[in-house]
Amino acid sequence: MKIVDQDDIPVAQEITAVAAGERPEAPDPPRQYSQRGFLAQWTVTVILLLFGTTTLVQAFVIPTGSMEDTLLVGDHLLVDKLSYAPAGPVSRYLLPYDQIKRGDIIVFRYPVDISQTFVKRAMGVPGDHLHLQDKALFLNGKALNEPYAYHKTEYIDSYRDNFPNDPNVPVSEGAHDMLANHVQGGDVVVPPNCYFAMGDNRDSSLDSRYWGFVPRDNIIGKPLIVYWSYDASTEDLSSPGLTLNHMVDLIEHFPTKTRWKRTFRLIHGYPVK
Numbered sequence: 001m002k003i004v005d006q007d008d009i010p011v012a013q014e015i016t017a018v019a020a021g022e023r024p025e026a027p028d029p030p031r032q033y034s035q036r037g038f039l040a041q042w043t044v045t046v047i048l049l050l051f052g053t054t055t056l057v058q059a060f061v062i063p064t065g066s067m068e069d070t071l072l073v074g075d076h077l078l079v080d081k082l083s084y085a086p087a088g089p090v091s092r093y094l095l096p097y098d099q100i101k102r103g104d105i106i107v108f109r110y111p112v113d114i115s116q117t118f119v120k121r122a123m124g125v126p127g128d129h130l131h132l133q134d135k136a137l138f139l140n141g142k143a144l145n146e147p148y149a150y151h152k153t154e155y156i157d158s159y160r161d162n163f164p165n166d167p168n169v170p171v172s173e174g175a176h177d178m179l180a181n182h183v184q185g186g187d188v189v190v191p192p193n194c195y196f197a198m199g200d201n202r203d204s205s206l207d208s209r210y211w212g213f214v215p216r217d218n219i220i221g222k223p224l225i226v227y228w229s230y231d232a233s234t235e236d237l238s239s240p241g242l243t244l245n246h247m248v249d250l251i252e253h254f255p256t257k258t259r260w261k262r263t264f265r266l267i268h269g270y271p272v273k
Contacts, residue, residue: 056082060107060117060154060223062092063237066199066206067119070105070148074237075262076228077119079107100125100195100219102139103272108197109218112172112211116220119223122147122214123272124196129187132163135202138187139272147237148270153203160202163209174212182213195219222269229262 062075071077083098084106100106100122110116124130129140135151137144159168164183167175182189190196194213199205208214238247249257 048242056080057224058221059199059227061237062119063234065203065204065234067105067121068201070121070200071119071149071223071226071267072229072259072262073234074230074232074259075226076230077107077223077267078225079221080224084219085221098222101217101269101271102128102188104216104222104269105267106195106197106222107220108214109220110211111174111214113219114218117220118197120197120199120205120214121269122195124188124190124208125200126189126190126192126194128196129184130190130196131187132161135161137198146270146272148200150201151203152201157203160209169210171209172211175208175210178208178212183192193217196249225267226262226265229259229265231257231259 041252058081059077059080060077062071062077065073084100085097102122102125105119106122106124107117107119110118123137124139131138133157137146137149156162157168159165163184164179167179171179178188182191188196190213194210194215196217197208197214198207230250232246233247236243236249239246
């Protein structure tokens with residue numbers, strides 16, 4: 001979001017009239033008051049806008065396909081940062097705070113590098129037992145029906161699809177700790193104040209299987225709506241700023257590559273029990 005400052009409107013000085021010996025007219029007090037009021041209103045508006053977009057709602061973009069087909073590469077989201085905020089002694093009775101539930105889509109700081117923001121689905125809450133068998137996810141001993149999950153490869157991977165197991169790819173320190181200290185009877189057990197997160201694109205998702213649990217303090221909020229969706233590449237969307245290539249692409253293809261049917265699409269979790 002860019003905020004463009006308004007240029008001050010110069011007040012004309014009646015230099016010509018003074019030079020001619022004429023008495024200049026007195027300034028109009030109501031006009032000056034109106035100008036001050038206008039600037040004050042803009043100041044308050046900008047402050048509220050900045051507060052809202054950093055404290056209550058924030059915009060994010062999906063750069064990878066790990067949540068396909070629920071969220072697509074190029075989906076631009078508005079994220080509710082208030083819903084999962086820790087409730088205070090008074091605010092808990094005034095604001096609609098939610099508990100994180102299984103099946104919620106969550107936005108959080110990547111535990112391996114908190115400068116990065118991830119979007120996944122919370123599949124395990126504290127105390128849950130989970131494992132995968134031939135791609136099927138079992139929660140507390142029961143196989144789940146997951147209409148949101150997609151498997152885009154046919155082969156079975158010994159670690160990805162039969163989890164927990166011995167890793168066949170490099171995993172993070174958090175995953176090693178999870179596998180060493182939080183596995184009971186072939187299940188991963190989610191510890192207190194942590195969550196097990198997975199992408200809906202199960203065969204191509206860097207998720208808790210590879211880096212461990214999501215600490216509660218890392219969770220930012222939940223996505224509310226897709227306010228714009230544009231068919232762009234992961235490379236362009238992963239860059240910290242607007243690349244020249246992406247800018248040219250927007251200018252040339254904005255009407256045709258905008259996914260108009262996804263505009264203003266609400267984002268909902270799925271009740272998992």
